[in-house]
Amino acid sequence: MSNRSDLADAFVAGTNWAGASRKPLAGDASNRRYERLHLNGQSAVLMDAPTEKGEDIRPFVRIARYLSDLGLSAPKILAVDEINGFLLLEDLGDDLFARVIPRDPALEQLLYEAATDVLVHLHHATPPAGLRAYDPQIMLDMAALAWRWYLGGALTEDPDSESAFRDAFAPILARHASETPVLIQRDYHAENLIWLPDRTGPARVGLLDFQDAMRGHRAYDLVSVLQDARRDVPPAIEDRMVARYVAATGQDDIAFRAAYAVLGAQRNLRILGVFGRLCMLNGKSHYVDLIPRVWDLLMRDLDHPALVPVAKLIKGELPTPTADILGRIKERCATIPKP
Numbered sequence: 470m471s472n473r474s475d476l477a478d479a480f481v482a483g484t485n486w487a488g489a490s491r492k493p494l495a496g497d498a499s500n501r502r503y504e505r506l507h508l509n510g511q512s513a514v515l516m517d518a519p520t521e522k523g524e525d526i527r528p529f530v531r532i533a534r535y536l537s538d539l540g541l542s543a544p545k546i547l548a549v550d551e552i553n554g555f556l557l558l559e560d561l562g563d564d565l566f567a568r569v570i571p572r573d574p575a576l577e578q579l580l581y582e583a584a585t586d587v588l589v590h591l592h593h594a595t596p597p598a599g600l601r602a603y604d605p606q607i608m609l610d611m612a613a614l615a616w617r618w619y620l621g622g623a624l625t626e627d628p629d630s631e632s633a634f635r636d637a638f639a640p641i642l643a644r645h646a647s648e649t650p651v652l653i654q655r656d657y658h659a660e661n662l663i664w665l666p667d668r669t670g671p672a673r674v675g676l677l678d679f680q681d682a683m684r685g686h687r688a689y690d691l692v693s694v695l696q697d698a699r700r701d702v703p704p705a706i707e708d709r710m711v712a713r714y715v716a717a718t719g720q721d722d723i724a725f726r727a728a729y730a731v732l733g734a735q736r737n738l739r740i741l742g743v744f745g746r747l748c749m750l751n752g753k754s755h756y757v758d759l760i761p762r763v764w765d766l767l768m769r770d771l772d773h774p775a776l777v778p779v780a781k782l783i784k785g786e787l788p789t790p791t792a793d794i795l796g797r798i799k800e801r802c803a804t805i806p807k808p
Contacts (some may be wrong), residue, residue, distance in 0.1 A: 480555040481506070484548040486513055500524055505560065513547055516556040526556050529680035531717055535597050541587060542665055542675045561675035566659035567700055568569075576664075578706055584662055584694050585672050585710045588687075589717040590671040596652040596684050603685035605642035609635055612735045614742025615787060619760075622745040622798040623788050630786045637779040638735075645724075645731040645775055646686045653685035654678065657693040659700055687720065688729040689736070696733050696766045697738060698740050698759050730773035734783075737767035741787070745798055752803030760790045760798075 475641035481487060490506035500522040504515040518524035526549070536543035566584070570577045616631040656678040663675030691714055695707040711729060715722050740763045742758040771780040788794050 473517060473519060476553050477504075477515065477555060480548070480550045480553065481515065481557070484556060484557055486547075489513070491515065493749075506557075512560040514544065514558045516558060516562050518554040518556070520552070520554045524554055525747070526680075527551060529556065531597065532679045532682045535652075536591075536676060539591065539594050540670075540672055541591065542663075542668060542672045543679065544675070544677070544807075561663045561665065561677070564664040566662045566664060569664045570659070570700075571642045577703075578709070580662075581673070581694070581702070581706050581710050582713065584657075585691065585713050586717070587671045587676070588657075588690055589714060592651040592687055592718060594652075596650075600652065600682060600684045602649040603653060603655070603683040603689065605639065605647050608642050608646065608735050609639055609733075612638060612738040612743075614746065615738040616742070618742040618745035618749065619798075620787055622749055622793045622801055623790075624737055624797070627786065630782075634779065634782055634786065637782055641731055641775060641779060642735065645728045646688075646735070648686055649684040651685065651687055653689045654683050655681050655685075655689070655693070657690040658697045659694070662694070662735065685717065686728060686732060687714075687718070688725060688732050692729055692733045692736055697742075698736065698737075698763050698766075701762065701792060727773065727775040730770045733770035734767060734776055737763050737770065738783075741767070748798055748802045749805045750803075750807060754802045755801050756760075757795050757798050757802075760795060764790050772793055 481489065481491075486508055489506035491506050493506045494503035494505050494514065500519055502517040504517070506513045506515055516526065516529075518526050518529075530546055530549060532550075533543040533546055536795060537545065539744070542561065544561055545559035546556065547559065549555075566580050570580060613631055613635060616634065617626060620627060620630075654676070661676070661678040663677065665673050665675050691711065695702050695710055711726065712722075714720070721803050742759060744760055747753040747756045753758050767783075770776065771783060
């Protein structure tokens with residue numbers, strides 16, 4: 470059996486779900502694929518994470534079990550094939566926040582309150598041992614992706630400009646975002662959260678994407694969910710959720726909001742680069758259409774006093790994502806050979 474389909478068939482046949490019908494589910498930006506299985510009125514989800522493409526299911530399994538042990542709603546692990554990269558998971562359903570809110574806008578604040586409360590609950594726990602720290606050096610490297618894949622994709626790379634940015638941004642990260650006391654999921658947003666209203670407390674939020682978890686700053690996942698690259702979160706809700714988190718965790722409001730803005734800028738710079746890279750390297754041009762929202766969030770973050778030393782440089786060196794700039798990036802879709 471040499472292909473993924475045969476391997477998947479063999480994996481499922483060796484579980485309690487042998488004979489189940491299977492239908493594809495929407496994937497994500499990674500190499501992972503998903504199918505929903507149906508058998509005797511029950512359903513489960515098959516994750517296909519090909520090891521030959523660099524996927525590794527072990528971190529997902531480890532973090533899923535850690536989150537479940539905390540009483541959070543990560544999918545239960547039903548069966549595992551670490552060698553070939555297959556997982557059979559509890560099916561948490563289709564009620565992604567990104568679908569529920571347009572369907573029932575009155576629930577928007579409640580859902581973001583629940584997502585914030587998950588982080589409060591999670592951040593009271595000690596992270597699992599062995600997690601790598603998402604420290605200022607890594608964050609600086611990630612933010613600099615904006616120069617390689619956004620500036621470089623739209624115009625041309627500028628090593629001197631990137632070096633000046635690094636020199637200006639490094640001390641800001643060190644001052645405001647160097648602490649790494651909690652587990653951060655790193656992709657915590659409305660398309661990765663499922664509404665489970667029949668459950669209680671923080672378990673009402675189903676968690677899907679956490680295999681890249683690291684140790685990081687308390688504000689990181691809150692920025693991720695409230696400054697969402699894929700949907701507009703009302704600024705009033707964003708402000709209330711930051712206040713909710715601060716009140717529930719006893720953080721210093723001024724210091725936390727400074728870290729929040731710095732991490733927002735870091736994250737949005739990274740996303741500019743990642744979305745450009747997904748287009749030019751992987752041919753996924755639709756990510757380019759999300760860049761204007763990310764840019765607007767970045768500009769808002771740069772208004773915070775903590776970012777004064779770097780704001781003018783970023784605004785002066787990175788191009789505003791006009792239709793022409795976005796068109797230039799799209800023209801280069803799938804033109805960069807994969808390493």
